[in-house]
Amino acid sequence: MIDERHLELIHGEIDGENSAGESRELNRALDSSTECRALYEDMRRVADLLQEAKPVEPPRQLRAQIVGALANTLPHAQPRPASGRAGLGWLSMLRPRYAAAFAMGLLVAFGTVSVQRWAGDAELDVSQLTGTMTQHQALGQATPQRLVIDLEEISGSVVIRDQDPLLMVEFDLSSAGIVEVVAAFDGSDARFNGLAQRQGEALSVTAEGSRVSIKNQGEQQLALFLSNPRNGAMNLELGFYIDGRLIHQADLNHAGRQ
Amino acid sequence: MRDADSELVTQCRSGDRRAFETLVQRYERPIFNAAYRMVDSLDDARDVTQTVFLKAFEKLDSFDPHYRFYSWIYRIALNESINLLNGRKYVTADSDEQASDWKSPEENLRTSQVCDRVQDALKTISSEYRSVIILKHFLGCSYSDISLILQVEEKTVKSRLFTARQRLREALSDSELI
Numbered sequence: 001m002i003d004e005r006h007l008e009l010i011h012g013e014i015d016g017e018n019s020a021g022e023s024r025e026l027n028r029a030l031d032s033s034t035e036c037r038a039l040y041e042d043m044r045r046v047a048d049l050l051q052e053a054k055p056v057e058p059p060r061q062l063r064a065q066i067v068g069a070l071a072n073t074l075p076h077a078q079p080r081p082a083s084g085r086a087g088l089g090w091l092s093m094l095r096p097r098y099a100a101a102f103a104m105g106l107l108v109a110f111g112t113v114s115v116q117r118w119a120g121d122a123e124l125d126v127s128q129l130t131g132t133m134t135q136h137q138a139l140g141q142a143t144p145q146r147l148v149i150d151l152e153e154i155s156g157s158v159v160i161r162d163q164d165p166l167l168m169v170e171f172d173l174s175s176a177g178i179v180e181v182v183a184a185f186d187g188s189d190a191r192f193n194g195l196a197q198r199q200g201e202a203l204s205v206t207a208e209g210s211r212v213s214i215k216n217q218g219e220q221q222l223a224l225f226l227s228n229p230r231n232g233a234m235n236l237e238l239g240f241y242i243d244g245r246l247i248h249q250a251d252l253n254h255a256g257r258q
Numbered sequence: 259m260r261d262a263d264s265e266l267v268t269q270c271r272s273g274d275r276r277a278f279e280t281l282v283q284r285y286e287r288p289i290f291n292a293a294y295r296m297v298d299s300l301d302d303a304r305d306v307t308q309t310v311f312l313k314a315f316e317k318l319d320s321f322d323p324h325y326r327f328y329s330w331i332y333r334i335a336l337n338e339s340i341n342l343l344n345g346r347k348y349v350t351a352d353s354d355e356q357a358s359d360w361k362s363p364e365e366n367l368r369t370s371q372v373c374d375r376v377q378d379a380l381k382t383i384s385s386e387y388r389s390v391i392i393l394k395h396f397l398g399c400s401y402s403d404i405s406l407i408l409q410v411e412e413k414t415v416k417s418r419l420f421t422a423r424q425r426l427r428e429a430l431s432d433s434e435l436i
Contacts, residue, residue: 011420015394017401045436046427050395053376058290059304066282066311070275 180241263327296339379429387422
């Protein structure tokens with residue numbers, strides 16, 4: 001039977017917590033007690049095996065996801081909004097990979113979204129185009145692609161930021177009435193990856209395939225995250241609708257990273 | 259490096275978001291690994307890691323600068339992992355999740371026999387004992403660090419470590435590693 005003192009010295013030695021004097025005391029015990037030595041060797045072997053278990057590398061895109069989510073969290077220098085206007089910050093309490101889906105499911109449950117719209121009205125009606133504002137400049141990838149919207153019905157900006165391997169599409173919009181913004185992305189392997197909101201409360205958000213629809217009213221700041229595993233070029237086609245009528249269309253291009 | 263954390267926290271509190279990104283870069287790996295050892299799922303470890311940083315960022319104002327940042331964020335990480343494990347008791351499809359879409363290079367790192375057996379052995383001990391093993395052997399915390407993180411006395415830390423290693427020895431001997 002190993003006494004408490006020697007037990008503490010054995011584990012203290014393995015944990016690197018023993019003083020020089022305690023190490024000497026342990027060595028004397030190990031020399032005189034086979035039981036102590038056997039336990040010490042067993043515990044040392046356990047510690048060595050734990051040491052041998054190599055660290056697991058985090059997923060390559062994890063840091064970008066975290067930083068992207070932080071970008072849509074209120075900065076500390078600013079006062080926090082009242083809980084009723086805290087946007088979807090509480091979504092961070094959910095398991096992140098389910099948060100966006102949960103938000104969408106919740107909104108659908110409230111009946112504010114017609115997912116059917118995608119099935120029956122999947123293609124944009126180009127006959128109703130009233131104008132196109134397009135930015136096709138091949139800007140360097142360090143420069144975010146920005147689209148400024150200045151219409152009577154809706155104003156603000158949409159920005160694409162490259163956060164390798166994610167793309168973040170930031171919407172900063174203001175509209176008096178309800179405006180539906182449909183973002184369709186193509187030309188790459190990009191897929192909808194998540195949603196975060198800094199300000200406002202989206203009336204509804206739906207995502208299906210390579211299209212995301214947001215209904216906006218009032219001031220709203222939110223970000224869509226798109227996975228872009230091959231860093232390929234992507235065209236983001238934005239349509240702005242009121243009561244199903246297309247009032248404006250614009251494109252944003254992400255040139256990709258070759 | 260850890261002493262520089264307080265400076266980064268101060269900068270972040272002043273509104274410098276980049277400072278927090280530096281903390282993410284510094285602690286992403288240990289927190290992901292700690293979470294993985296706790297919850298035994300790469301997908302869940304990813305979720306826990308993301309939640310830890312979001313919570314830390316949101317609660318940074320409540321962080322007491324007299325404490326070390328790493329002990330604070332490790333505590334959040336363990337609590338988040340334990341919360342997930344507690345929630346998982348009511349989920350029956352856990353094994354299905356393990357076989358989900360994770361076929362990435364990260365998954366391949368699990369192929370080490372020792373790594374797998376150590377992970378299997380960790381699963382056999384309670385989260386209370388797993389926590390001290392992770393803090394000591396994977397995060398390199400001292401007894402006083404662990405005491406602070408778990409908010410228990412040092413003698414309790416030692417006692418838990420002794421018992422945890424004894425139980426790991428039994429589990430590892432079953433797998434013929436000892």
